[in-house]
Amino acid sequence: MKYDTALLHGNFKGDNNTGATLVPIYQSSAFGQDTAEKTEDIFHNRASGFAYTRISNPTVASFENRITYLEGGIASVAVSSGMAAITASFLNILSSGDEIISKSSVFGGTLDLFKDLENLGIRTRFVENITKEELEKNVNEHTKLVFAETIGNPRLDVTDIKESAGLIHSFGIPFILDNTTATTYIVKGIELGADIIINSASKYINGNSNSISGIITDSGNFKWTEEKYPIMKEYIRLGRFAYTAKLRNDTFRNMGCCLSPMNAYYNSLGLETLSLRMERHCRNALSLARSLEHAEGIREVNYPILRSSPYYDTAKRVLGEKGGGILTLRLYTKERAFAFINRLKYAVNITNIGDTKTLVIHPASTIYAHSSRAEQEKAGVYDDLIRVSVGIEDIDDITEDFRQALDYVNESFGF
Numbered sequence: 001m002k003y004d005t006a007l008l009h010g011n012f013k014g015d016n017n018t019g020a021t022l023v024p025i026y027q028s029s030a031f032g033q034d035t036a037e038k039t040e041d042i043f044h045n046r047a048s049g050f051a052y053t054r055i056s057n058p059t060v061a062s063f064e065n066r067i068t069y070l071e072g073g074i075a076s077v078a079v080s081s082g083m084a085a086i087t088a089s090f091l092n093i094l095s096s097g098d099e100i101i102s103k104s105s106v107f108g109g110t111l112d113l114f115k116d117l118e119n120l121g122i123r124t125r126f127v128e129n130i131t132k133e134e135l136e137k138n139v140n141e142h143t144k145l146v147f148a149e150t151i152g153n154p155r156l157d158v159t160d161i162k163e164s165a166g167l168i169h170s171f172g173i174p175f176i177l178d179n180t181t182a183t184t185y186i187v188k189g190i191e192l193g194a195d196i197i198i199n200s201a202s203k204y205i206n207g208n209s210n211s212i213s214g215i216i217t218d219s220g221n222f223k224w225t226e227e228k229y230p231i232m233k234e235y236i237r238l239g240r241f242a243y244t245a246k247l248r249n250d251t252f253r254n255m256g257c258c259l260s261p262m263n264a265y266y267n268s269l270g271l272e273t274l275s276l277r278m279e280r281h282c283r284n285a286l287s288l289a290r291s292l293e294h295a296e297g298i299r300e301v302n303y304p305i306l307r308s309s310p311y312y313d314t315a316k317r318v319l320g321e322k323g324g325g326i327l328t329l330r331l332y333t334k335e336r337a338f339a340f341i342n343r344l345k346y347a348v349n350i351t352n353i354g355d356t357k358t359l360v361i362h363p364a365s366t367i368y369a370h371s372s373r374a375e376q377e378k379a380g381v382y383d384d385l386i387r388v389s390v391g392i393e394d395i396d397d398i399t400e401d402f403r404q405a406l407d408y409v410n411e412s413f414g415f
């Protein structure tokens, strides 16, 4: 089955009972059984079935199965947000005293999470790139995972997943990859060697910005050992399913970060048109980036597959012709950036990406407000930088909108 077909049919057959073409919304907190024996079996994972929506739900399970198929994993656990996905994916394997290695270009919320984890005795060491040298410098006996994003948001640096996975595995460590900005439309992280995939489904997967959610997909490929991961002790015997089993039966279940059935339904609905939207997002973003690249009054346009991008070579190798839907602009000063945002007619000033509509935000004063100047610069955030999540509108209108806003800023501030 090719990718666009898999979006509609992969691991999905509608509803067997009624023939409905969409999965029904099982908006029910709990599921009763005929006998106490059946309930006991479900609680002990000896029988399939549902008991309580915090643990599993048929509408949510259908969404999970579809993502598992697309990612090429063995199982997925859908959760209440992308941040919940990252948190649960970490806490599933970490104990106090453990260490994480993360690329410094990751999402602002994730940087905030690393600070919270310090209070639990979990330290994060940051690297600019995943290289042999950086890993040799930072890996020690406490290192339990390496974390990166496919396309850093908003530095827009691209991770060479295959090369990184090889290096990380040579140290006996799993690679957790946040694939939110690329999605399986652009990159299949598991095929390239990542062990656990994170998606904030709030973004491109949902596509219409109607639900916050996240999902964790397990490749089943990492060899967990009791020696290195003592907190996985009870689950190691499950082999390939050890990580997912611990997540489902323990970490995720006890954190209580479940996804609502309604939101899972919206995600499944959005997922079906992912290719169509991503194709347009990528095409529009490249077109907008090119049209602004040499414009007067713009200090820099950053888009992974523009030749001027510092990450161009890796981007071409990893992303091919699909550069994603996000670009950033630098306008020399914060005042000019604010005036530009305020002047836009169509683009909405909002903290989100992956909407059908074009969105802009000034990250330094918002998403990265809790980060120091040095942390901001490592993440590619500057006072004059605007992040643009390009929508699926007719790109001529968006280009025209950006042009008029730039003309206005240049006139007002004199360029």
Ligand SMILES: *Cc1c(COP(=O)(O)O)cnc(C)c1O
Residues within 6 Å of the ligand: 081, 082, 083, 084, 107, 109, 149, 153, 178, 180, 181, 200, 201, 202, 203, 212, 213, 214, 353
């Ligand atoms: C938005 C985002 C998240 C967090 O997802 P939420 O659903 O907002 O919790 C994590 N990683 C990346 C790359 C994101 O863009």
